[in-house]
Amino acid sequence: MIKKSPLAPNFFPELPVIVGVEFATAAAGVKYIDREDVMLASISPGSTIAGVFTRSTTRAACVLDCQSKIGGDMSQGAAILVNSGNANAFTGVAGQESVDRICTAVAASLSLPTSAVFTSSTGVIGETLPDHKITKCVDSLTKSMRGDAIANAAKAIITTDTFEKGSTASIVVSGKTVHISGIAKGSGMIAPDMATMLAYIFTDAKILQPELQALLTDLNNKSFNCITVDSDTSTSDAVICAATGTSGVDVTRNEVFAKALKHVMLDLAHQVVKDGEGATKFVAVEVTGAASDEDARKVAMSIANSPLVKTAIAGEDPNWGRIVMAVGKSGAQADRDRLSIWLGPHLVAENGWVAKGYTEKTGTTYMKKRNLVIRVGLSIGSATTTVWTCDLTHKYIEINADYRS
Amino acid sequence: MIKKSPLAPNFFPELPVIVGVEFATAAAGVKYIDREDVMLASISPGSTIAGVFTRSTTRAACVLDCQSKIGGDMSQGAAILVNSGNANAFTGVAGQESVDRICTAVAASLSLPTSAVFTSSTGVIGETLPDHKITKCVDSLTKSMRGDAIANAAKAIITTDTFEKGSTASIVVSGKTVHISGIAKGSGMIAPDMATMLAYIFTDAKILQPELQALLTDLNNKSFNCITVDSDTSTSDAVICAATGTSGVDVTRNEVFAKALKHVMLDLAHQVVKDGEGATKFVAVEVTGAASDEDARKVAMSIANSPLVKTAIAGEDPNWGRIVMAVGKSGAQADRDRLSIWLGPHLVAENGWVAKGYTEKTGTTYMKKRNLVIRVGLSIGSATTTVWTCDLTHKYIEINADYRS
Numbered sequence: 001m002i003k004k005s006p007l008a009p010n011f012f013p014e015l016p017v018i019v020g021v022e023f024a025t026a027a028a029g030v031k032y033i034d035r036e037d038v039m040l041a042s043i044s045p046g047s048t049i050a051g052v053f054t055r056s057t058t059r060a061a062c063v064l065d066c067q068s069k070i071g072g073d074m075s076q077g078a079a080i081l082v083n084s085g086n087a088n089a090f091t092g093v094a095g096q097e098s099v100d101r102i103c104t105a106v107a108a109s110l111s112l113p114t115s116a117v118f119t120s121s122t123g124v125i126g127e128t129l130p131d132h133k134i135t136k137c138v139d140s141l142t143k144s145m146r147g148d149a150i151a152n153a154a155k156a157i158i159t160t161d162t163f164e165k166g167s168t169a170s171i172v173v174s175g176k177t178v179h180i181s182g183i184a185k186g187s188g189m190i191a192p193d194m195a196t197m198l199a200y201i202f203t204d205a206k207i208l209q210p211e212l213q214a215l216l217t218d219l220n221n222k223s224f225n226c227i228t229v230d231s232d233t234s235t236s237d238a239v240i241c242a243a244t245g246t247s248g249v250d251v252t253r254n255e256v257f258a259k260a261l262k263h264v265m266l267d268l269a270h271q272v273v274k275d276g277e278g279a280t281k282f283v284a285v286e287v288t289g290a291a292s293d294e295d296a297r298k299v300a301m302s303i304a305n306s307p308l309v310k311t312a313i314a315g316e317d318p319n320w321g322r323i324v325m326a327v328g329k330s331g332a333q334a335d336r337d338r339l340s341i342w343l344g345p346h347l348v349a350e351n352g353w354v355a356k357g358y359t360e361k362t363g364t365t366y367m368k369k370r371n372l373v374i375r376v377g378l379s380i381g382s383a384t385t386t387v388w389t390c391d392l393t394h395k396y397i398e399i400n401a402d403y404r405s
Numbered sequence: 406m407i408k409k410s411p412l413a414p415n416f417f418p419e420l421p422v423i424v425g426v427e428f429a430t431a432a433a434g435v436k437y438i439d440r441e442d443v444m445l446a447s448i449s450p451g452s453t454i455a456g457v458f459t460r461s462t463t464r465a466a467c468v469l470d471c472q473s474k475i476g477g478d479m480s481q482g483a484a485i486l487v488n489s490g491n492a493n494a495f496t497g498v499a500g501q502e503s504v505d506r507i508c509t510a511v512a513a514s515l516s517l518p519t520s521a522v523f524t525s526s527t528g529v530i531g532e533t534l535p536d537h538k539i540t541k542c543v544d545s546l547t548k549s550m551r552g553d554a555i556a557n558a559a560k561a562i563i564t565t566d567t568f569e570k571g572s573t574a575s576i577v578v579s580g581k582t583v584h585i586s587g588i589a590k591g592s593g594m595i596a597p598d599m600a601t602m603l604a605y606i607f608t609d610a611k612i613l614q615p616e617l618q619a620l621l622t623d624l625n626n627k628s629f630n631c632i633t634v635d636s637d638t639s640t641s642d643a644v645i646c647a648a649t650g651t652s653g654v655d656v657t658r659n660e661v662f663a664k665a666l667k668h669v670m671l672d673l674a675h676q677v678v679k680d681g682e683g684a685t686k687f688v689a690v691e692v693t694g695a696a697s698d699e700d701a702r703k704v705a706m707s708i709a710n711s712p713l714v715k716t717a718i719a720g721e722d723p724n725w726g727r728i729v730m731a732v733g734k735s736g737a738q739a740d741r742d743r744l745s746i747w748l749g750p751h752l753v754a755e756n757g758w759v760a761k762g763y764t765e766k767t768g769t770t771y772m773k774k775r776n777l778v779i780r781v782g783l784s785i786g787s788a789t790t791t792v793w794t795c796d797l798t799h800k801y802i803e804i805n806a807d808y809r810s
Binding site (some may be wrong): 011054056057059089090092093094122125126234235295305307308311312314315317320321322323324327328329330332333334335336337339349351352353365392393394396397398400401 | 461462463495497498499500529531535568591610640641642697716720722726730732733738739742744754756758759799801802806
């Protein structure tokens with residue numbers, strides 16, 4: 001693993017065991033040597049499983065396969081197998097054949113229907129997946145399943161990530177505790193070589209599949225869909241959530257559970273940005289006063305994806321002119337003369353001009369911080385949003401241009 | 406001027422005098438010292454003037470002012486004044502006041518109505534334009550107007566550009582020659598500090614204003630609107646075309662003239678890309694077989710703007726997986742299994758997989774070229790498009806992050 005991101009958390013969190021979920025990992029040698037690169041999770045009968053996936057029209061075979069299975073019968077249980085090192089994307093008909101062989105092997109070993117086996121692959125695009133390296137590990141994987149091995153799973157799924165990503169939350173309902181444990185990988189929104197975003201979240205809560213799916217979709221729009229590293233979208237992104245029901249607590253339309261799940265998803269999403277390729281700054285972009293939710297998002301993403309804004313952040317340059325530019329090009333309704341811009345607590349510009357009392361020195365001092373907030377007030381309507389991004393540095397160019405894939 | 410782009414043309418072209426147009430330049434000291442930073446062009450009575458401008462919602466005052474004047478009465482002649490070093494953008498009410506003072510000074514000096522005076526400003530955003538430095542030069546400018554000084558004008562309007570940009574074409578209609586001379590500046594689609602795109606094109610052709618406007622708008626969509634350096638859009642972009650009619654040749658709906666004008670506009674647009682901040686490669690992205698013109702453009706721009714594609718080009722890496730990714734994220738209709746990708750003459754991928762006979766070595770050798778063509782066949786419909794871009798290099802980060810504005 002290359003040098004850890006300066007934005008990395010101090011440690012991997014203690015993730016509680018979710019009764020009904022077990023993990024095993026193996027070094028299959030798909031691409032990497034000397035490290036584990038496959039993880040298998042088994043999920044107990046009667047669990048419900050929801051998933052959200054990349055909207056790319058060039059989706060990988062495993063994504064299409066997962067999408068066809070979500071919402072099906074999981075009464076006999078389910079399994080998730082993930083490999084790193086090869087994305088099995090843009091591999092023609094061979095792609096689905098690899099997925100089928102892996103699902104068949106896992107299903108046989110765990111006595112499940114293949115329709116209850118989900119797979120993800122992350123790594124290089126366009127190379128056939130050597131699935132025999134994975135299938136030959138399946139029996140030993142299923143023999144070593146453990147409830148407390150989720151941290152190993154977090155390690156096996158990473159590619160160019162500089163740290164493993166985990167998050168947890170728990171709530172108490174009528175004296176019973178409900179746990180959530182999640183893991184993720186990702187360090188660009190994508191680098192097709194190595195950096196798809198994947199997340200797997202497990203809970204012992206009890207909730208019907210359609211309810212879980214609706215909740216996951218809603219919260220995904222407020223978490224993983226609100227981050228961007230380089231505006232590029234993976235062929236393989238997947239977020240899967242499994243609820244085993246083993247806590248005995250029904251969380252249908254339980255707002256406290258929704259909040260806890262959102263916390264885990266947002267925490268994992270933030271960790272992905274903090275591991276953004278070459279990132280040295282973690283930036284929240286807040287937009288207020290937009291004409292519509294869509295406009296708020298357009299403005300926020302325009303700022304968060306602008307190479308000129310992101311290089312200014314890297315250079316610790318309070319270049320608010322570039323923020324004005326990004327608002328202007330977003331396509332959202334905006335009025336130059338109503339626009340306000342803040343850097344953290346500092347009002348920088350208002351009414352179409354630099355704010356009275358703002359000095360370049362104030363901005364320069366603020367930009368030296370590691371965690372930044374850029375806030376834009378449009379003063380048009382009442383819609384708001386927040387998205388998260390990182391800066392664009394020499395290291396990003398190094399990772400993506402200087403070394404051959 | 407910093408080191409010339411490796412993609413720069415060998416020399417600035419000889420631009421023919423357009424009878425009815427005269428130029429003068431001055432060192433007003435708006436921001437730069439030791440160089441000319443203001444150009445004035447006077448255009449003879451009875452000329453027609455068309456313009457296309459940035460669609461940014463945070464447009465500079467001079468852009469709004471130009472837009473309000475295009476299509477008005479130019480029977481007494483017209484003038485264009487451009488300064489570099491300060492964009493007069495996001496400068497509140499002071500912005501329009503500066504524009505008004507400059508227009509008043511030019512109008513008085515050339516005996517024109519202020520409604521026939523156009524201005525552009527390019528440079529830093531958010532700083533009040535010291536317009537007195539410009540207005541005090543106006544009388545000496547109008548006294549030194551020359552028909553053969555367009556090359557000086559090309560020099561006075563540049564900012565971070567590493568070379569001056571000019572282009573010309575001429576056609577013969579019924580034994581009479583029609584000339585076109587154009588100049589431009591720009592080296593990012595924008596760096597609000599210094600790099601708006603501006604172009605001024607002059608011709609002695611005779612054409613009514615509405616016809617010229619329609620032609621300019623159409624050709625702009627096929628030239629300046631088909632280039633991208635960093636996906637960022639300026640607050641100040643402007644393309645103005647003046648037709649003096651002094652050749653006596655009516656070019657209304659003359660396809661040969663339209664072709665010649667397109668040549669000049671496309672040539673200037675390509676020069677802007679070739680001066681893209683940090684550019685080392687000039688890349689044409691061709692899309693065929695799209696469901697609609699809009700889809701073709703979405704796919705082409707998604708590839709041309711993708712940081713991962715652009716860094717791969719910088720690294721001379723034939724990473725076609727990133728092209729697949731960019732097609733997938735574009736939002737256009739696409740079918741992974743019908744997609745074909747070429748690098749120049751080399752078929753790299755087809756039917757959702759790497760092409761038979763393609764070797765990494767072929768791709769690697771091709772990517773070493775300075776001028777590249779990436780072609781994507783969608784095999785869905787019959788719409789096609791071509792856009793032009795450059796690579797994303799360390800130098801771009803240096804220019805935009807390492808040095809403070």
